[in-house]
Amino acid sequence: xxxxxxxxxxxxxxxxxxxxxxxxxxxxxxxxxxxxxxxxxxxxxxxxxxxxxxxxxxxxxxxxxxxxxxxxxxxxxxxxxxxxxxxxxxxxxxxxxxxxxxxxxxxxxxxxxxxxxxxxxxxxxxxxxxxxxxxxxxxxxxxxxxxxxxxxxxxxxxxxxxxxxxxxxxxxxxxxxxxxxxxxxxxxxxxxxxxxxxxxxxxxxxxxxxxxxxxxxxxxxxxxxxxxxxxxxxxxxxxxxxxxxxxxxxxxxxxxxxxxxxxxxxxxxxxxxxxxxxxxxxxxxxxxxxxxxxxxxxxxxxxxxxxxxxxxxxxxxxxxxxxxxxxxxxxxxxxxxxxxxxxxxxxxxxxxxxxxxx
Amino acid sequence: xxxxxxxxxxxxxxxxxxxxxxxxxxxxxxxxxxxxxxxxxxxxxxxxxxxxxxxxxxxxxxxxxxxxxxxxxxxxxxxxxxxxxxxxxxxxxxxxxxxxxxxxxxxxxxxxxxxxxxxxxxxxxxxxxxxxxxxxxxxxxxxxxxxxxxxxxxxxxxxxxxxxxxxxxxxxxxxxxxxxxxxxxxxxxxxxxxxxxxxxxxxxxxxxxxxxxxxxxxxxxxxxxxxxxxxxxxxxxxxxxxxxxxxxxxxxxxxxxxxxxxxxxxxxxxxxxxxxxxxxxxxxxxxxxxxxxxxxxx
Numbered sequence: 001x002x003x004x005x006x007x008x009x010x011x012x013x014x015x016x017x018x019x020x021x022x023x024x025x026x027x028x029x030x031x032x033x034x035x036x037x038x039x040x041x042x043x044x045x046x047x048x049x050x051x052x053x054x055x056x057x058x059x060x061x062x063x064x065x066x067x068x069x070x071x072x073x074x075x076x077x078x079x080x081x082x083x084x085x086x087x088x089x090x091x092x093x094x095x096x097x098x099x100x101x102x103x104x105x106x107x108x109x110x111x112x113x114x115x116x117x118x119x120x121x122x123x124x125x126x127x128x129x130x131x132x133x134x135x136x137x138x139x140x141x142x143x144x145x146x147x148x149x150x151x152x153x154x155x156x157x158x159x160x161x162x163x164x165x166x167x168x169x170x171x172x173x174x175x176x177x178x179x180x181x182x183x184x185x186x187x188x189x190x191x192x193x194x195x196x197x198x199x200x201x202x203x204x205x206x207x208x209x210x211x212x213x214x215x216x217x218x219x220x221x222x223x224x225x226x227x228x229x230x231x232x233x234x235x236x237x238x239x240x241x242x243x244x245x246x247x248x249x250x251x252x253x254x255x256x257x258x259x260x261x262x263x264x265x266x267x268x269x270x271x272x273x274x275x276x277x278x279x280x281x282x283x284x285x286x287x288x289x290x291x292x293x294x295x296x297x298x299x300x301x302x303x304x305x306x307x308x309x310x311x312x313x314x315x316x317x318x319x320x321x322x323x324x325x326x327x328x329x330x331x332x333x334x335x336x337x338x339x340x341x342x343x344x345x346x347x348x349x350x351x352x353x354x355x356x357x358x
Numbered sequence: 359x360x361x362x363x364x365x366x367x368x369x370x371x372x373x374x375x376x377x378x379x380x381x382x383x384x385x386x387x388x389x390x391x392x393x394x395x396x397x398x399x400x401x402x403x404x405x406x407x408x409x410x411x412x413x414x415x416x417x418x419x420x421x422x423x424x425x426x427x428x429x430x431x432x433x434x435x436x437x438x439x440x441x442x443x444x445x446x447x448x449x450x451x452x453x454x455x456x457x458x459x460x461x462x463x464x465x466x467x468x469x470x471x472x473x474x475x476x477x478x479x480x481x482x483x484x485x486x487x488x489x490x491x492x493x494x495x496x497x498x499x500x501x502x503x504x505x506x507x508x509x510x511x512x513x514x515x516x517x518x519x520x521x522x523x524x525x526x527x528x529x530x531x532x533x534x535x536x537x538x539x540x541x542x543x544x545x546x547x548x549x550x551x552x553x554x555x556x557x558x559x560x561x562x563x564x565x566x567x568x569x570x571x572x573x574x575x576x577x578x579x580x581x582x583x584x585x586x587x588x589x590x591x592x593x594x595x596x597x598x599x600x601x602x603x604x605x606x607x608x609x610x611x612x613x614x615x616x617x618x619x620x621x622x623x624x625x626x627x628x629x630x631x632x633x634x635x636x637x638x639x640x641x642x643x644x645x646x647x648x649x650x651x652x653x654x655x656x
Contacts, residue, residue: 052544072547085545089563102550102559146549 453516454580466531488525534568
């Protein structure tokens with residue numbers, strides 16, 4: 001129940017950069033997801049906020065208070081580790097009650113609170129068990145219960161679902177989101193799974209190599225990625241990224257083996273740049289069996305049915321792209337198809353800087 | 359080929375070799391167990407003597423004699439001392455255990471978790487001291503004991519024994535701490551603990567088996583030690599069992615010139631042995647887990 005502000009936050013381990021110059025404001029009661037590939041600095045950022053690591057440079061504010069010199073035990077944050085870190089020598093009840101005991105709550109208060117939390121997480125029946133007698137999903141709930149028990153200002157979750165099986169992960173995802181809105185504590189959630197991030201987050205922070213790439217709502221990141229990294233990281237199946245150059249006098253994008261004519265409004269934006277990357281999501285590519293105007297000839301490399309849709313990998317004169325299309329019956333390998341790009345949904349990036357142009 | 363070979367090895371292991379193996383084993387069995395059998399038979403024989411003999415009837419007379427004395431002519435005085443010897447041994451062992459646990463827990467924790475200048479040197483030093491024969495340190499230790507008033511003092515004896523076993527136990531404890539995930543501790547900090555409370559509320563209990571092994575091993579080293587009390591303890595009423603048993607044969611406490619009552623001595627030896635047996639039984643699973651932590655050289 002507090003706002004978190006990171007100011008020029010930087011952390012080096014020796015000469016290894018983990019987080020560089022991170023500026024971020026996390027709103028009160030918001031669920032924010034730190035997303036990035038492993039080693040991108042997301043867990044380090046979380047540990048910095050928890051107070052388990054000291055920033056090399058920069059400051060962390062909880063509300064108006066600078067917490068740089070506050071030890072973890074006084075920050076009123078809770079954290080769920082990826083391994084859950086349940087205390088193996090304590091029963092579930094004592095695990096959940098532990099932070100309350102340390103904070104010297106009275107016995108009846110502790111009992112009431114633990115029972116309340118347990119019933120919310122539906123683990124009332126497990127209070128007498130020890131952690132090693134629980135399944136992964138149950139352990140996860142206990143860890144969450146312990147984190148929520150003492151009403152923390154900030155809840156930190158480090159890949160909380162990574163150790164669960166796929167089905168349970170999906171179920172817990174929704175439940176976590178609900179719980180967070182119920183408890184109303186500012187939550188920072190770390191994951192490398194973009195689908196998880198998209199489904200749970202109010203806002204997503206994409207990190208790579210310790211640097212902030214983009215902050216925004218899941219829709220913003222999906223529809224308007226700021227650079228090639230975000231574009232390639234977000235979305236399933238991943239966005240097609242094709243190297244091309246802009247030939248201004250003809251108003252076309254040259255891909256080497258084929259060219260595409262671009263609409264007039266794009267010409268002005270692209271004027272002056274030549275080395276580009278065109279990005280297009282597989283769902284924005286139209287595939288048909290008949291030739292249409294402006295469509296390109298392509299050969300089917302492989303087709304994978306996804307239920308209602310089909311993921312088709314196509315070969316356009318040596319360049320491979322992926323397209324998702326509603327089921328076209330009997331697609332065979334090496335069959336000839338016609339594809340066209342939805343130019344309104346195309347993203348254009350500067351190949352050198354990786355920044356988005358359109 | 360393979361079939362032939364296995365048939366060969368099977369035939370080798372069959373009758374002849376096997377019987378020889380059993381004979382060797384039986385011989386070793388007798389060789390090792392003979393003193394114990396002798397001891398047990400004598401301890402439960404009301405008329406125990408220095409000779410191996412089958413008792414006519416088994417009875418606890420000798421054990422009773424240790425605590426309440428005996429009607430046997432001239433042997434009564436032993437009991438006054440023997441009961442106190444047991445008590446003294448317990449005091450020494452408990453003192454040793456207490457000091458070793460508290461000290462090795464904190465030192466082992468520091469070595470496992472903290473970085474400080476000279477850490478590796480310190481650990482090598484500990485190892486070296488642990489390997490040295492304890493008698494080499496006795497002269498300076500004796501001088502120190504006089505200064506601190508440890509002479510003729512059971513707690514002093516415990517402290518000195520603890521100082522001897524500590525280096526090894528610190529290493530053992532460090533090994534156990536190394537096996538406890540750091541996250542457990544970090545979780546404790548986030549839950550509101552500081553370093554010391556997290557050590558005693560989370561890390562030590564989580565290292566339960568390790569702490570128990572260290573506790574029991576240090577208890578035994580205090581219980582069984584002979585040399586340290588031999589040098590520091592003067593009065594017979596402060597003897598621990600080890601010194602007491604020896605003294606029965608060198609001079610008879612209380613009443614010089616009496617005959618040694620072998621039955622009672624055997625019974626006392628059995629009592630002397632009991633902690634080892636219990637502790638072996640409890641610890642045997644955990645003993646396997648002791649692994650000396652590898653040195654981290656950077």
